[in-house]
Amino acid sequence: MSPFHKMTRHQLHKHPLFLARAEFLDVEQRIQLAYRRAKLVLQTWNLSTQDVRDLTKKFWDMYSDPLYILDGAAFNVLVFSANLYCGTVAPHASKRPDLARLVEQGLNGDIIGTFLLTEVGHGLDTHSVETTATLIHDGFIIHTPHPNAAKHMAPTTPIPGIAKWGVVFARLIAHGEDHGVHPFNIQITDEHGMCPDITSSRLPVRVGAANLDFAITSFNHVHIPSSSFLGTSLDKPIDPYSLLNKYIWRIGVGSASIPLDAANMVAGAATISTDYSFRRHVQRPGSGVVPVITFRTQQLPILQAVASAHVLRAWKGSYIDYLLQPNNDPREWNAMGFVFKATVTRLATHHVVRASERVGAQGLFGHNLMAEWEMDLRAMSIAEGDIVVLSIRLFLNALLKKLVLPEPSHSEALLSRHASSLFMKASSILSSLPDGHRDPGYNQHILPRSESAVLALGHAFAYSAALDSGIPPPLLNLFEVMCIRQDEAWYVENAGLTQVKISEMEDAALTAAVPNLTHYVDSLDVREYVSWIPIQSDERWEGWVSKIKTFRPEDQRPLSVAPKERQISAHL
Ligand SMILES: Cc1cc2nc3c(=O)[nH]c(=O)nc-3n(C[C@H](O)[C@H](O)[C@H](O)COP(=O)(O)OP(=O)(O)OC[C@H]3O[C@@H](n4cnc5c(N)ncnc54)[C@H](O)[C@@H]3O)c2cc1C
Structure with a gap:
């Protein structure tokens, strides 16, 4: 062994x-x-x-x-x-x-499971799925009626030596009638290739992201046994909409899991950009050689990332405690997962982009991770619940009081007051609309406020969790000012702040945090995960450069068309 x-x-x-x-x-x-x-x-x-x-x-x-x-x-x-x-x-x-x-x-x-819900023609409108499952005497016939009904994204191409199975969502047709969308368990590939009558077309790679075999999957009259049915009943459902939402409840679990990785990316970006900024030196007139971390323009975005990483770690802990509580209300559980996902993913995107810019050209390459995370985060904002659309749904349900969310533990904190004010403001607009949420004014005035309200609530939860966990005050203050900056006008109009005061708060928090930067980063505890990337040390860089493709004068070849170039021509 x-x-x-x-x-x-x-x-x-x-x-x-x-x-x-x-x-x-x-x-x-x-x-x-x-x-x-x-x-x-x-x-x-x-x-x-x-x-x-x-x-x-x-x-x-x-x-x-x-x-x-x-x-x-x-x-x-x-x-x-x-x-x-x-x-x-x-x-x-x-x-x-x-x-x-x-x-x-x-x-x-030993097998790979996949989940085939989205279709080329139907993404967020999952209830419009067009793949059919026609009931026959000994099972079902699964079929893709036209190209737009092909399943989109689920990675279904064959992987040598390992079979793939899929939960496939299809519209049950029984005795010529539509009996709603249900899940079916179907083998998609075996160890050698595709199963009969199933086609998987691998999509080209996603720009900049870690590679996977995202695909378009079609079924051509695939005969499956009765035991493949994973639904509750073959009868026509009374409420097909709610039934499908119950079937796809694991998407809510995915929504809650994805940000756990995004939060770790913030810690990674904070660590990489800090380490680089201490290592990278420039000549400064009158001061000799100084590390770039000397500059306020490095310190602020990097320490903001460090602050968010600590805050998110605290929130993650209290959020997992919440998830583990018995008897949580399922609607509230889903909504909390979504607030967590939207807030963490948006914060992570903000920090990863800024931290990666602060390491210059090195930040653009996948081998230094942050550029890849940027694209992974783009995907996270769509997969397992699109942030914009789920914000719209959550906000609407909260305004209609169909959903009651718990309050952040520090409801008197500035960020909590901000969040609650955004909800109240939208509620008062809603009550002024003649046709309520069906009024065109809802689309016009409230839809665009949905995401910022959900994020404001997330910031308030994160801040409260961090305050309860006792993270160092300079980091907590930096996080608070960073959130205030996202809607400065509200704080000026409602909380007695001025732009000058906000800048002073930011400066005070940053000045207090800078001397402890190394300690704050060490305590994030992710350095050992990123220590092998080329940008992290001279030794890593030299070892890595010795492996990349290098052209030397002695390697000159005749000016004929090389095989790869011929392959390109073949596609023209
Ligand atoms: C990395 C990744 C992995 C994935 N893996 C899987 C998988 O394994 N299985 C699977 O089935 N699917 C998978 N998906 C697909 C994913 O579930 C869909 O991309 C997602 O549901 C959004 O659907 P869509 O891309 O078709 O967007 P669309 O439905 O076309 O929406 C596009 C945009 O239109 C707007 N919009 C749409 N509807 C509304 C509305 N009601 N109100 C307001 N605005 C609206 C929003 O801005 C939205 O972002 C994956 C996606 C990604 C990115």
């Missing part, structure tokens, strides 16, 4: 699979690497069916692991295979040994 089999889960970043330099691999190899890494993670964490079904602490701990900042594609596999697929099938396991076995295989990485 190799020594790596004995590694604890916290050492996986030192495993050869995670030390492999993905930038030196081609797309095919990178995709396979992502699946192999995901399998290694699954085998190390060893989740049980019960962990996935009941959402135990171990389940959330697995998704909180900072390891995934090294490979967003492997994280994606864990989300759709362990959460979406296994999580949807797991509740059936107690009565169906065949499904129990599939879930066990999925959680051990």
Whole structure:
């Protein structure tokens, strides 16, 4: 047995699979690497069916692991295979040994589970799914009636040596009638290739992101047995809309898991940009050589990222405690997950972009991670609940009082007062609209306020959690001013602040934080995950440069058309 089999889960970043330099691999190899890494993670964490079904602490701990900042594609596999697929099938396991076995295989990485809901023509309007499942005497015929009904995104292409299964959402047609959209368990690939009558077209790689085999999947009259049906009943549902929402409840779990990785990216970006800014020196007239961290223009965005990383870590802790409480109201649980996702993902995007700019040209390359995170975060803002659309739905339900959200623990804090004021303002606009939320004025005046209100609430929750956890005051203050800056006018109009006062608050917080920057970054505790990237040290950089493709005069070749160039011409 190799020594790596004995590694604890916290050492996986030192495993050869995670030390492999993905930038030196081609797309095919990178995709396979992502699946192999995901399998290694699954085998190390060893989740049980019960962990996935009941959402135990171990389940959330697995998704909180900072390891995934090294490979967003492997994280994606864990989300759709362990959460979406296994999580949807797991509740059936107690009565169906065949499904129990599939879930066990999925959680051990012996099969890959996928989740096929979105269609080319239907994304957020999931209730319009057009893939059909026609009831026949011994099962169903699954069919893609036209190209726009093909499933979009789910990574369904064959991976050598490992079968893929899918929960496929299709409209049940029974005796010629539409019986609503239901989940079906279908084998998509085997160890060698696609299963009969199923086609998967791999989409070209997403710009800048970790590579995965996102695809367009079509079914051509695929005959499946009756046991594939994972729905509650073949009868026509009374409320097909609510039923589909129940079937896809694991998307809410995905919404809650994804930001755990995004929060780790903030800590990673804070660490990389700090370390670079101490190492990078420039000549300054009169002062000799100084590190770039000397400049306020580095200090502010970097310390803001450090502050957010600490705040988000505190919020993450209290949020997971909330998730683990028994008897949470499911609507509130989903809404809290969504506030968490929207806020963390937006904050992470803000910090990763700014921190990556502060390391100059180095920040543009995937091998230094931050540029890749930027694109991974773009995807996170869409997958498992699009931030804009879910904000609209959450805000509407809150305004209509169909949903009551808990209050941040410090309701008197400035950020909490701001959030509550945005909700009250929208509520008063709503009550002035003749046709309420169906009035055109709702679209015009309230829709555009939805996301900022949800984010304001998220900032208030994050701030309260950080205050309760006792993070250093300079970091808490920096976070608070950064949030204030997102809606300065409100604070000037309603909280007695002025622009000058806000700048003074920011300056005071930053001045107090700067001397402790190294300590704050060390205590984020993610350096060992990013220490191997080329930008982190001279030694890493030199070792890495020696591996990249280099052209020397002695390598000159005749000026003929090289094979690769011929391949390009063939596509013209
Ligand atoms: C990385 C990644 C992985 C994914 N993996 C899977 C997977 O495994 N399985 C799967 O089934 N799907 C998957 N998806 C697809 C994902 O679920 C959809 O992209 C998502 O639901 C949005 O659908 P869409 O892209 O078709 O956007 P659209 O529905 O076309 O929406 C585009 C935009 O239109 C606007 N909009 C749409 N509806 C409304 C509305 N009602 N009100 C206001 N504005 C609106 C919003 O601005 C929205 O962002 C994945 C997506 C990503 C990015």
